[in-house]
Amino acid sequence: MIPPTLFSAWSFASLGMLGWSAAVAIPIAIHLWSRRTRHEVSWAAMQFLLAAVDKQSRRLRIEQWLLLAIRVGILAVFALAVADPLLSGTAILQLMPDTNQRHHTVLVIDVSYSMSARPHDQQAGHGTLLDVAKAQAIAMVQQAAQGDGFTLVTLTESPRAVIASVAFERDDVIREINGLTIDHQSASLNETLGEVASVLERAERRYPELEGSRVVLFSDLGLTTWEAAATPAVRRQLAALAEDAELAVREIGKPIDDNTTIGMLTTTTPVTPVHRPITFEAVVRNHSLQEQRRRIEFLVDGQGAAQQALTVPAEGNATATFTHQFRAAGQHLVEARTDDDRVLLDNHRWLSVTTPASIHVLCVTSTPTASRYIELALAPSPAGVSDFTTEVVSDNLLIDTDLERYDCVILANVGRLGSDEAQHLRQFVIEGGGLITILGDQVQRRSYNEELAADTSASPLLPATLGELVRGGPHRLDALQYQHPLVAAFRGHQRAGLLTIPVWRYVRLQPQAGARPALAFHNGDPALISQRVGRGRSVLLATAADADSIDRSTVPIVPWSAIVSWPSFPPLLHEMVHFSISGRGENDNYLVGEPWELSRREPTMTASVVLDPNGDPLATSAGGSSASLPITRLSGVYRIEQRTGDRPLRQIAVNLPVEEGDLSRLAASDLPAELRAVEGSIDDAETAGIDPQPSQWFRIFLGAVILLVLVESAFAGWLDARAA
Amino acid sequence: MATSPKSLDPRTLAKLSGLRLRARRIVEGYVAGLHRSPRHGFSIEFAEHREYAPGDDLRYLDWKVFGRTDKFYLKRFEDETNLVCHIVFDASESMGFRGPQAAISKVEYAACLAASLAWLVLKQQDAVGLVTYDQQFRDELPPSNRATHLHQVIDVLERCQPHSPTATGPILKQLAQRLQRRSVVILISDLLSDTTQLLAGLRALHGRRHDIGVLQIMDPAELSFPFDRPTRFRGLEQLADVVADPRRLRAAYLAELEHHLASVRRACRECEIDYCLIPTDEPLDRALTSFLSRRMARASERSRPSNS
Structure with a gap:
């Protein structure tokens, strides 16, 4: 037996189409109209007609009503069919056994x-x-x-x-x-x-x-x-x-097969001095099987900055680039958006970028002369505008230095580091700081390996352990097809002198798991190698970058390298600094669900509130040195504001994971x-x-319509044949 | 039977004004189509044989008797010279019906027939009377054989205005009681009345030994029910209206009609009544010939058993 609630479980995808059910009035009206026909005849032989009607009326009435019911049924079922009837999930559950x-x-x-x-x-x-x-x-x-x-x-x-x-x-x-x-x-x-x-x-x-x-x-x-x-x-x-x-x-x-997403919005230099233009790349992904034309718009700090039209191949990507120079130092928000489609959420992507007035570099040395060429390379033209502000401290002052003020720390031929100093540096790098380690004759490899390269519970700070000193040379360099971002800028510029840097002494490096060499010697030993540590990057140069590092064990004495005098040194060092601090940009860019932390060292953070993209405050929980946030569930821009004011201190871009954009x-x-x-x-x-x-109901009802039409034709034909 | 002249087609007759003119045309047409004397149509009922005497009309010699007995006998007919014919004319409302394809109504057709018959009877020097009726007797003309009587017959027929229901059966019963003398009774009607009473009336007339002829006049539409689309049938003679799809009712209607006609035919056969069903699209001379020929044939049949 059909449960009564089953009838209430029907619904219609196109309820308005049920209006066609009014058409059932048509055959009824025709029927009534035919009864009120104006064709009249005076009839004499009425007694026979009355007798015939008397005998046939019941049968005729049944036949007429049956025919009328079939015709009404055709229209009614057709109206039901075009209204696309649906059976609710509840009814389905009720049909489950054992209720x-x-x-x-x-x-x-x-x-x-x-x-x-x-x-x-x-x-x-x-x-x-x-x-x-x-x-x-x-x-x-x-x-x-x-x-x-x-x-x-x-x-x-x-x-x-x-x-x-x-x-x-x-x-x-x-x-x-x-x-x-x-x-x-x-x-x-x-x-x-x-x-x-x-x-x-x-x-x-x-x-x-x-x-x-x-x-x-x-x-x-x-x-x-x-x-x-x-x-x-x-x-x-x-x-x-x-x-x-x-x-x-x-x-x-x-x-849904026509979704497009903005799969990526990036810049190669997330921390760029304000006077430098920044190039952004937005990748639009087409998940459909047809080529799509999309308009992409870039907004900087909420203001429209550029628009481009893209043709995105089927199941392919198209990239839009946009170059912008910010007018003011500080944090900025770039948004890329495309035309609306079925899924609105993935038509936006945000990128938080920091444009400081200058990149702060701390150069730590054991000898005063070790940093001379580095300072010079970072600011080659004292009168000109430099990207970098360099400070030099002695290695014994490292532990007392507040590293939060710096974007990058360069260890230049530092002799040894204690565990406290190593922990100090590790915290700095994990939070997104850049660490560049340049070796030299003062470096105590054992100390480095124990404090910086040891495979402890924490990530090793150095991308490689230090092996023996390799002599001989000069050792030629290999750029490894310029695949590493550190040397990618030298691609096509062989005359820049990257591969001709003369190196006579270097430390054989044993790469850590996950480390990636950027330069190598011809014998395959890494010359320049990097590794991600927390949100930061650690870069290690296998040879020295000062004129004082010499090998006194041979006669005549041999310098470690002549890199500081080579024209490729300044750009290489610039690239190393930029690469090492690229993690700084990630501090303000996350994916939904990714845990992110707010440093409590920022003096304003304790008196701040975090607002989600809807403007609702998020509760933060104190934990150690940072304030942990609940896992984010919304994409968009989160704002950290002072409790006493409405000016955002930081804006954090939280983007969607791109894989969900594929609606297959x-x-x-x-x-x-x-x-x-x-x-x-x-x-x-x-x-x-x-x-x-x-659902199949639409087809079932249409089938019923066809069946009823056939039955009506057959029945009417049979009646006509019998009447004839 | 000879083909009817076109002038006797009901459609042609309908164009003629005046029943006298129509009747004359019919009778002339009828006479022109005969090979034998019209007197034979209304010869009276066979009575007896008598021996031939010189001077007797040889036409009445019974050759079959001569063949069997070698004696000359003449057939004698009762009331040979004093035939009285009563034309009983149905003037009820149903007789006013004219179907969609008919040229004239039933009552017009029937009047033509009645006038023609009266003419023929009077031409034989016999007396003819006329009774019109619906639920009751309307006009009655006593039988007369004067030539001017025809005018009165035609006048009465022309005055007929069918507007009332019919009661043929009771009327025939009353007529049977009124007619004391044996006579020829010709009933001209559509017989659209209660069949049981109708048959009872006919039997009552038959019981009085009248020579009865029944001319049932029907419109072709009544016989074929040719309607196709849904129609409101407005009942005559105070019968209810019917809205029906004629296609669906045709078979049942025709079955009912056939049942009625069969009943009438059977009763007429039983009562030795000359019965003829005449649709109003049939040429009138043919109808007249058919009826009178049938009477002659039956008269000869009646004479045959008495000879044997």
């Missing part, structure tokens, strides 16, 4: 950013896929049997049990569902299923009277999330869940066997303003 039991249903709703897609093209007021999912979940709750309980889990990168303990009050559940918002990040099936398992376990322990459990996932089946369904780990999780609960997946909306879906047929794809849609799909899941 007398009290059930616990775990509602798992995908809130990853692909669920922010709008099913219709840029129509104001229309809902997102999440709205559809919420409407379906709410309808499921509303029509659940008395005594059924619900829990609610979000399907996201950081899944949350929004309702962790079984709730039996429908209003509470509905309120929580309504409160769900899009997480601007992708989703982890693995993590979410783990959370679901915890929720199920808690529910079984606390409410043993709930005999049946169901897990219903509402998701767009985005491939970036659901391709993990085939992995052994997820399969094991699903198998374990299937033992305790019935699993079902409700695919939300139709596949996993076919429902490819779901693991444990997951059952549920067809149909929900009552509120229309109010959410979306295209519901394409």
